[in-house]
Amino acid sequence: AQSVTQPDIHITVSEGASLELRCNYSYGATPYLFWYVQSPGQGLQLLLKYFSGDTLVQGIKGFEAEFKRSQSSFNLRKPSVHWSDAAEYFCAVGMDTGRRALTFGSGTRLQVQP
């Protein structure tokens, strides 16, 4: 069974600073990888996804993530954080078949200091 680990429960950064949220997965084959953002009381918004090809993927809102097979990681990055980025971020993994639900990490709560 696949699993996702987000080691950082809570991160605080200053506005304008760079950000990296960590995600490690466990899965026997090449995974489908996703990053979602959730604002309080809201649903999930897809930031970006990796299926194949270029291991550096660009997403919305200036986010990017890099798939590193050797490290089983898919870390999310942003060069300059905005106050509106404060939210909960979830990394998720899906299987090759595409028929099963996603497995989510436990989430990282991002706080942005002025």
Next chain:
Amino acid sequence: GAVVSQHPSRVICKSGTSVKIECRSLDFQATTMFWYRQFPKKSLMLMATSNEGSKATYEQGVEKDKFLINHASLTLSTLTVTSAHPEDSSFYICSARGAGLAGTNEQYFGPGTRLTVT
């Protein structure tokens, strides 16, 4: 883009009553819908997988008689929480996977339904 809606967005019900939550794919046909539950400040946990025209598959530990799922059409799945108790209070999120998107594992998430049982 593909849009998934949920109704209601927020519901308060009394203990012992039942409540139905709808999940609709607005601009695509969803052969598969997933129901997740999210506890406060926790991750999403899969409750069940719903395929159109067939019985839902429930995850271990989820009571199928308590959480009734119906996927009667390619655009609608419903989750009914029967005999609700305060511990059923949670945020319920559905996602839908389209027939035309098979193989990409792409799911579209609804905005969620906040259930509070008093």
